[in-house]
Amino acid sequence: MYSEKVMEEFRNPKNMGKIDKPDAIGEVGNPVCLIPKTKIYTKKGLIEIKEIKKREFVLNHKGVYDKVSKTFKREYKGKIIKVKNKLGINFITPEHQIFAVKVPKTYHFFHHKNKKRLFADWFHAEELEKGDLITYPILKEEKNKKYISFEQKRKKFDFKSKKIPNKIKINSDFLRFAGYYLSEGNIREKVGKTYLGLTFSSKEDFLADDAIKIINKNFGIEAKKKKREKQNTIIVEINSVWISRLFIKLFNKGAKNKRIPLELMLLSPEKQKNLLYGLWMGDGYFNPKRPRAGYSTISYELCQQIKTLLLRQKIIPSIYTEKEKRVKGVNHQKSFRIHVGERKSLEKLAEILKIPFKLKKPTLTDSWFDSNYLYIPITNIEKTNYKGKVYNLEIKNKHSFTTESLTLHNCGDMLKVYLKIKDNTIKDVKIETFGCVSAIAASSKATEMIKGKTLEEAMELTEKEVADALDGLPPIKMHCSVLAVKAIRKAITEYKEKQKKE
Amino acid sequence: MVTEKIYLDNAATTQVDERVLKEMEKAFLENYGNASSLHSMGQNAMEEMEKTREKIAGLLGAKPKEIYFTSGGTESNNLALKGTMDLKNGKLIVSKIEHPSVLRTAEYLKEKGKKVVFAEVDEKGIIKLDKLEKELKEETVLVSVMHANNEIGSIQPIKEISELCGGKTLFHSDMVQTTGKLKIDLNKSGVDFASVSAHKFNGPKGIGLFYAKEGSKITALIHGGGQEKKLRSGTENIPGIIGLGKALELAYENLEEKMKKQEKMRDKLIKELSLIKKSRLNGHEKKRLPNNVNFSFYGIEGESLITMLDFEGIEASTGSACSSKNLKISHVLEAIGLDHIWAHGSLRLSLGKNNSEKEIDYTIKVIPKIVEKLRKVSAVRVGD
Numbered sequence: 001m002y003s004e005k006v007m008e009e010f011r012n013p014k015n016m017g018k019i020d021k022p023d024a025i026g027e028v029g030n031p032v033c034l035i036p037k038t039k040i041y042t043k044k045g046l047i048e049i050k051e052i053k054k055r056e057f058v059l060n061h062k063g064v065y066d067k068v069s070k071t072f073k074r075e076y077k078g079k080i081i082k083v084k085n086k087l088g089i090n091f092i093t094p095e096h097q098i099f100a101v102k103v104p105k106t107y108h109f110f111h112h113k114n115k116k117r118l119f120a121d122w123f124h125a126e127e128l129e130k131g132d133l134i135t136y137p138i139l140k141e142e143k144n145k146k147y148i149s150f151e152q153k154r155k156k157f158d159f160k161s162k163k164i165p166n167k168i169k170i171n172s173d174f175l176r177f178a179g180y181y182l183s184e185g186n187i188r189e190k191v192g193k194t195y196l197g198l199t200f201s202s203k204e205d206f207l208a209d210d211a212i213k214i215i216n217k218n219f220g221i222e223a224k225k226k227k228r229e230k231q232n233t234i235i236v237e238i239n240s241v242w243i244s245r246l247f248i249k250l251f252n253k254g255a256k257n258k259r260i261p262l263e264l265m266l267l268s269p270e271k272q273k274n275l276l277y278g279l280w281m282g283d284g285y286f287n288p289k290r291p292r293a294g295y296s297t298i299s300y301e302l303c304q305q306i307k308t309l310l311l312r313q314k315i316i317p318s319i320y321t322e323k324e325k326r327v328k329g330v331n332h333q334k335s336f337r338i339h340v341g342e343r344k345s346l347e348k349l350a351e352i353l354k355i356p357f358k359l360k361k362p363t364l365t366d367s368w369f370d371s372n373y374l375y376i377p378i379t380n381i382e383k384t385n386y387k388g389k390v391y392n393l394e395i396k397n398k399h400s401f402t403t404e405s406l407t408l409h410n411c412g413d414m415l416k417v418y419l420k421i422k423d424n425t426i427k428d429v430k431i432e433t434f435g436c437v438s439a440i441a442a443s444s445k446a447t448e449m450i451k452g453k454t455l456e457e458a459m460e461l462t463e464k465e466v467a468d469a470l471d472g473l474p475p476i477k478m479h480c481s482v483l484a485v486k487a488i489r490k491a492i493t494e495y496k497e498k499q500k501k502e
Numbered sequence: 503m504v505t506e507k508i509y510l511d512n513a514a515t516t517q518v519d520e521r522v523l524k525e526m527e528k529a530f531l532e533n534y535g536n537a538s539s540l541h542s543m544g545q546n547a548m549e550e551m552e553k554t555r556e557k558i559a560g561l562l563g564a565k566p567k568e569i570y571f572t573s574g575g576t577e578s579n580n581l582a583l584k585g586t587m588d589l590k591n592g593k594l595i596v597s598k599i600e601h602p603s604v605l606r607t608a609e610y611l612k613e614k615g616k617k618v619v620f621a622e623v624d625e626k627g628i629i630k631l632d633k634l635e636k637e638l639k640e641e642t643v644l645v646s647v648m649h650a651n652n653e654i655g656s657i658q659p660i661k662e663i664s665e666l667c668g669g670k671t672l673f674h675s676d677m678v679q680t681t682g683k684l685k686i687d688l689n690k691s692g693v694d695f696a697s698v699s700a701h702k703f704n705g706p707k708g709i710g711l712f713y714a715k716e717g718s719k720i721t722a723l724i725h726g727g728g729q730e731k732k733l734r735s736g737t738e739n740i741p742g743i744i745g746l747g748k749a750l751e752l753a754y755e756n757l758e759e760k761m762k763k764q765e766k767m768r769d770k771l772i773k774e775l776s777l778i779k780k781s782r783l784n785g786h787e788k789k790r791l792p793n794n795v796n797f798s799f800y801g802i803e804g805e806s807l808i809t810m811l812d813f814e815g816i817e818a819s820t821g822s823a824c825s826s827k828n829l830k831i832s833h834v835l836e837a838i839g840l841d842h843i844w845a846h847g848s849l850r851l852s853l854g855k856n857n858s859e860k861e862i863d864y865t866i867k868v869i870p871k872i873v874e875k876l877r878k879v880s881a882v883r884v885g886d
Contacts, residue, residue: 010809016879027881095843126839399883409883416881432881434846436805436824440879477824 002437003471009441014448016440019430022418026491028483033076033390034403035091040393041402045259045301049391058393061099061400061407063140063372068401070394080386081125085134086318086367086376087307087405093390094383097122097409099400101133101375116368116375122409130381135407136374138311143266145170150246164219164242170267172274173214178251178264179278180211182302187244187253194241200234200282202227207281208234219243256333259301260309269312273352276309280353286346288357293340293349296322303336304404310338313352314369315345316376319404342367415443417487421495426450426458431484438473438481442466446484455492461485508816508861512702512793512854513652513679519704522748526706529741537738538727547740554747561754562698563687564713570730571743574710575678576603577723578697581712581734582674583607583646585720586695592643593617597629597658598837599651601676605833608646621647626786627656627838635666648676649684649696653821653834653850654785655794657684664692672718678702678710682753683761683792694718700742704855705749709742764853765792767862771851772797774866778873780884784835784848793853796821798835798844801884802876807849810872816865821848843882 002010036050043057043065050073052058057065080091083098092098101118120135147167154161168174184198200208212223215238223238238244247253250261264275280286284295297303303319310317318339325332340349342365350357367376392410395401399410415435420428429447433439446466450458463482467473473481509517529550535543537551552566559566572578580603587594596608598620605620612618619637622630629647638645645667650657660675667673674695677686682703688696695718699710712734714720726735772795775781780800799807804820811818819825821832822845835845851865877884 007809010806011813013879124844414881432879434801434803434843434880434882436803436822437809439803439824440806 001474005471006438006441006473009444009470010437013440013444015430015444017430018432019418019420019428023421024419024491024495025416026487027416028414028487033074033093033392035080035386036389036391038090039404041404043262046304046404049393052393058395059137059139059402060395061137063137065141067396068393069396072392073389076390077387079383082382082384083125083378083406084380085378085405087136088319090403090406092125094124094126096125098125098128099135099407100128101135103132120373128378128381130378132378133375134378136376137402137407138372138374139308141266142268144268145263148263152242161241162221164221164240169218173218175271175274176278177211177214179275180207180282181247182251182258183279183282185247187248189244194244196238196244196247198236202232202234205234208236211236256298258299260305265305265308272309272312276352279306286350286353286355288355291343291346293346295338296335298333298335300336303338306338311374313348315340315348316342316367316374415483415487417484417491419491421455424455426453438477441470442473442481443484445469446488450488455496459489459492461488506815508865510816510818510851510853510857510865513850513852514819515701515707516704516854517856518706519749519752521752522705522745525748526741526745529744537740538729551738551740551743554743557747558711558750561750563689565716568713568716570712570714570733571738572710572712572734573708575676575697575699578710578712579603579676580607581723582695582697583611583644584723586644586672587611587616588721589719590643592641593619594644595619595621595634595637595642596646597621597623597648599623599627599834600646600648601652601678604646604676623837625839627651627654627834628786628789629658631659631662631666634663638666638671642671644672644674646674649680650791651834652679653832654796654838655791656786657789657791660691660693679791682750685757688713700746700749703749703753706742706745709739709746711746760855761792767853767857767859768792768795770862771795771866775869778870782844784838784840795851797849798840799847799849799873800844801880801882802847802873804846804848806876807872811868814868816868819850821850822846
């Protein structure tokens with residue numbers, strides 16, 4: 001079937017492997033991908049994969065942020081796998097590798113005790129089944145900033161606004177108040193009348209008092225408490241343009257856009273308990289009788305951030321999306337609900353919320369933590385057809401990244417060529433091929449043919465020349481065997497574009 | 503470089519046993535008459551053939567008149583499907599992992615307007631009985647499920663399938679891979695038809711047999727002189743038939759002992775190859791042919807793998823797309839849900855009576871090295 005030259009080249013392939021610091025890389029075929037809307041866990045929050053650029057930082061499977069070194073996009077038609085768990089749903093191509101635990105389907109592993117002995121590894125989406133466990137990283141990075149600096153420059157005709165400290169202490173008071181603001185706060189911006197308001201229910205008088213006390217102690221500003229009997233609410237009004245601006249800067253405004261700034265996300269879990277207290281006291285509930293707790297927000301980002309905060313406390317969250325709806329003539333926006341139902345998690349949450357709650361008897365759970373990961377079962381996995389664009393990322397160091405509910409590996413190339421270029425000449429070339437006899441032979445031959453050539457000469461190399469140099473290739477193998485030529489051209493083109501920019 | 507070859511492709515075909523060849527030589531040179539001839543040489547040949555038929559029937563638990571000689575597995579499979587579907591209207595069910603001689607025939611019948619269902623198998627390559635049962639609720643003429651798969655070696659629950667057919671639906675089983683390896687009792691197995699090929703158990707190529715249970719209705723594919731009770735015309739291939747008989751006889755001599763030996767080598771291979779990082783066994787761990795090993799190694803391509811093995815003197819096969827004529831991955835690996843990268847890296851090792859422990863030890867030493875070598879040049883990362 002193959003010529004002697006093909007067999008000779010295959011027996012002793014040249015230039016195989018990779019170059020450490022190549023000047024150019026060309027690759028073809030990237031069979032693993034995600035659909036455009038997949039949200040990726042980055043340092044800036046969750047971002048759709050199609051919007052992710054090079055140099056963005058994404059969370060790897062070790063719970064640390066790594067840099068994106070490359071982004072990919074291609075057209076795809078075929079099967080796509082829908083994976084569902086407590087944290088969400090993702091659609092990925094069948095060969096994509098997921099960090100997970102495969103649970104043997106024997107009775108022995110009905111017991112969680114035995115499941116806990118299994119180790120996580122990379123599995124293809126296709127290999128996983130309902131009941132296998134997804135391994136989701138807990139954010140490990142920690143940076144305990146003590147102050148937030150806040151510069152205040154009065155506008156031209158503003159003579160009277162009372163300034164607040166330029167350095168604001170990140171202490172338990174501040175974090176609690178941040179939680180109140182994220183849950184209950186609103187900001188009105190009007191010339192001379194800008195204020196920050198918190199709306200509590202009339203039963204939450206102690207929270208209103210706490211908020212007023214914090215503002216006085218930490219910012220030196222007097223806040224007012226107003227009772228609205230009709231609405232059954234208490235409003236705390238803080239008439240300070242600077243406090244309002246600070247909170248907009250840090251937490252954004254409008255319930256849909258609120259978020260927690262990176263500085264607070266990276267604080268130690270111990271400190272973050274105060275933030276969780278404030279958040280939960282505002283928009284959360286805790287029912288010790290029918291043991292369950294929950295939090296609801298219309299900000300997707302905030303919901304995902306609270307998830308991260310809970311994971312760091314080793315509290316297992318489930319995330320639900322509630323569609324837009326109309327109840328009793330009132331429009332309810334699309335909202336995101338966090339549910340906590342696992343007993344141990346509830347105990348931990350109760351402790352944070354200072355609510356008396358004692359676990360009467362130990363209960364079974366399908367999910368658990370170790371020091372680095374949350375283990376949660378796949379609740380559903382199915383194949384569907386898909387046609388359209390798909391995306392992937394390449395990540396430095398750990399070669400992995402995290403979506404809202406899965407930990408994924410980043411690779412899947414068919415062929416990769418590395419070039420070392422000096423004075424417009426190819427000084428060295430190395431190639432990696434996932435391929436058959438003729439693909440390996442042709443890859444080897446192509447690299448030999450461009451070594452020492454100028455970039456222009458290398459660009460001229462054709463598929464036919466490579467095939468001829470091997471005394472021909474079987475016609476059916478022609479296309480896939482000479483992908484090396486395509487990869488070389490890609491590498492050179494990208495290299496030249498980069499040179500132009502510099 | 504090794505001069506002695508290690509042949510591990512016995513599921514493709516086997517070496518003819520010398521004792522078989524000797525008997526065949528006699529038939530070629532001495533007893534060369536046409537069984538239809540009335541002279542003594544012809545009658546001698548006829549007698550030899552019938553003696554062989556009786557012997558074979560005895561070995562396979564059938565009556566002599568239920569054994570028909572054909573040119574091999576492909577013809578027998580064609581006969582089973584076309585010969586029954588031609589007579590009756592209704593459905594044909596075949597499994598998704600049948601040999602191409604069943605699958606292509608089924609597709610041909612479908613093109614001709616017959617209703618054909620391709621039954622699913624699970625991830626271990628075992629037919630899904632519940633789904634088959636549902637399909638059988640509709641009037642079905644024939645079910646064709648192979649006894650064991652040629653690629654991944656999974657053994658099908660023949661007894662259960664025949665019970666589902668319940669005597670109402672005809673049941674054909676392609677027993678090409680199991681004859682001479684597993685004990686077979688055709689009359690008790692519940693099948694109506696079966697296919698056997700001689701070259702899979704050290705017999706000659708171009709000869710096989712078709713089993714049709716007494717009283718079952720089937721029509722011929724090949725018309726002519728009316729040989730084989732009109733079911734298969736054409737001058738009988740007497741040397742082949744004698745070779746088939748001798749090979750089958752030899753295969754069932756000390757069967758248990760021989761298979762234990764192969765099973766031991768198989769399990770050793772499975773155990774050792776499992777130690778390779780990112781490898782997986784394809785097929786069922788237990789319900790498996792005693793001579794079949796099928797592994798996938800992630801990130802490498804099978805054609806390159808078997809070519810490199812060939813350089814080391816080991817002859818094996820793969821289900822990789824690159825090694826097929828149409829660049830499609832093996833339908834069997836696809837049916838058990840293997841994704842493309844895994845299927846690309848598949849390797850089948852099939853043992854035979856001539857393989858020795860020493861050869862297996864050598865193979866176990868060589869494969870990890872080649873896998874590593876190919877992974878080093880592969881662009882597909884195996885993971886941290």
